[in-house]
Amino acid sequence: NAGVTQTPKFRVLKTGQSMTLLCAQDMNHEYMYWYRQDPGMGLRLIHYSVGEGTTAKGEVPDGYNVSRLKKQNFLLGLESAAPSQTSVYFCASSYSGLHNEQFFGPGTRLTVL
Amino acid sequence: AQKVTQAQTEISVVEKEDVTLDCVYETRDTTYYLFWYKQPPSGELVFLIRRNSFDEQNEISGRYSWNFQKSTSSFNFTITASQVVDSAVYFCALSELGRDDKIIFGKGTRLHILP
Numbered sequence: 001n002a003g004v005t006q007t008p009k010f011r012v013l014k015t016g017q018s019m020t021l022l023c024a025q026d027m028n029h030e031y032m033y034w035y036r037q038d039p040g041m042g043l044r045l046i047h048y049s050v051g052e053g054t055t056a057k058g059e060v061p062d063g064y065n066v067s068r069l070k071k072q073n074f075l076l077g078l079e080s081a082a083p084s085q086t087s088v089y090f091c092a093s094s095y096s097g098l099h100n101e102q103f104f105g106p107g108t109r110l111t112v113l
Numbered sequence: 114a115q116k117v118t119q120a121q122t123e124i125s126v127v128e129k130e131d132v133t134l135d136c137v138y139e140t141r142d143t144t145y146y147l148f149w150y151k152q153p154p155s156g157e158l159v160f161l162i163r164r165n166s167f168d169e170q171n172e173i174s175g176r177y178s179w180n181f182q183k184s185t186s187s188f189n190f191t192i193t194a195s196q197v198v199d200s201a202v203y204f205c206a207l208s209e210l211g212r213d214d215k216i217i218f219g220k221g222t223r224l225h226i227l228p
Contacts, residue, residue, distance in 0.1 A: 040122075042204060042218035043158075056214065090158065098208045098216045099146040099165075104158040 002026055004105035006091050012111045013081045021076040021108050023091030031094045032074035033058070033102065034066060036087040043090065049074055050097070081112045115140055117207050119219035126195055127227050134190040134222045136205030142166075147181065147188045148206040152221070158204070164188065192224075200226045 007022045023032065030051050035043040045058030049068040063085060065077045074093075078085060088109050092102040116139040126132045138147065149161040162172060164181050172179045176193045192199050202223045208216040 040220055042117075042220040043206075044218070045216055048214065050214075059215070059217075088156070092158075097210075098214045099163075099210050101148075101160045101163055102158075103160070104150075106155075106157045 004091055004093055004103050006089075006105040006108050008108060009106065010109050012113065013078075014113050015082060017081050018077070018079050019081065019110075020078075021089055021091075021110075023074045023076070023093075023105055024072055025074075025091075025093040025103070026072060027093060027095075027103065028071070029093035029095050029103070030071075031097055031100075032068065033092045033094075033098075034064070034074065034076045035090045035092065036060065036085075037090060037107075038087050046076065046089075048098075081110075083112045086110060086112045115207055115209060115215060115217045117205055117217050117219035119203075119205055119222050121222045122220070123223045123225070125225040125227060128197055129194050131191060131193050132195055132224065134192075134203050134205075134224065136188045136190065136219060138186050138188065138205070138207045140186075140207060140209055142209045144210045146208040146210065148204075148208070149179065149188075149190050150204045150206065150218075152202040152204065154201070161190075161203075195226045197226045197228055200224060 004025045033048040034046040047066040052071040091105040094100045094102045118137045145166045147164045150158045180189045202221045205219040
């Protein structure tokens with residue numbers, strides 16, 4: 001039982017490059033989330049999904065896209081990376097909505113040069 | 114508007130001392146949820162507790178206790194007899210149950226337990 005896993009753990013991009021972060025959970029959770037964590041800023045919700053095939057915007061969605069083609073996976077895409085997207089990205093999942101306990105992945109450290 | 118304030122950016126205490134981490138929140142909703150999460154040096158956030166707005170009972174779990182006071186909009190976290198393993202960043206978060214799914218995290222308090 002791996003919980004929530006994220007791929008990759010680290011990545012360096014050049015401005016304008018694209019990439020996809022993969023999140024997988026094996027707890028059969030309906031809800032999945034992507035956050036970014038910046039120094040001194042806490043966590044901010046980027047996008048989330050309330051079930052397979054659904055996505056919704058969070059607090060800071062600009063510059064990101066997401067997809068939830070399978071219940072266990074939630075992908076975060078950066079189409080044209082910018083230095084302002086340098087951050088640590090966390091994926092999380094929960095059995096039901098944001099009012100419940102979330103289980104977090106180990107994070108992906110992304111640097112955009 | 115939703116807001117979570119953790120005024121203590123960084124705290125250092127000597128092992129075995131008690132320490133309280135403050136969390137003050139703002140919300141217009143009558144139904145909301147408060148959380149504490151721990152982020153140890155390994156980086157992965159770990160859930161500690163959830164409280165809903167209708168349950169003001171204090172909670173104790175081993176050396177951890179939480180004091181929820183709606184009158185002062187606070188949800189403070191106390192570690193009794195601190196240990197080095199308690200060193201981490203602690204986040205308080207607020208979720209409103211209503212029209213939009215929202216969760217707001219505080220900026221976190223970095224706790225150093227000195228041996």
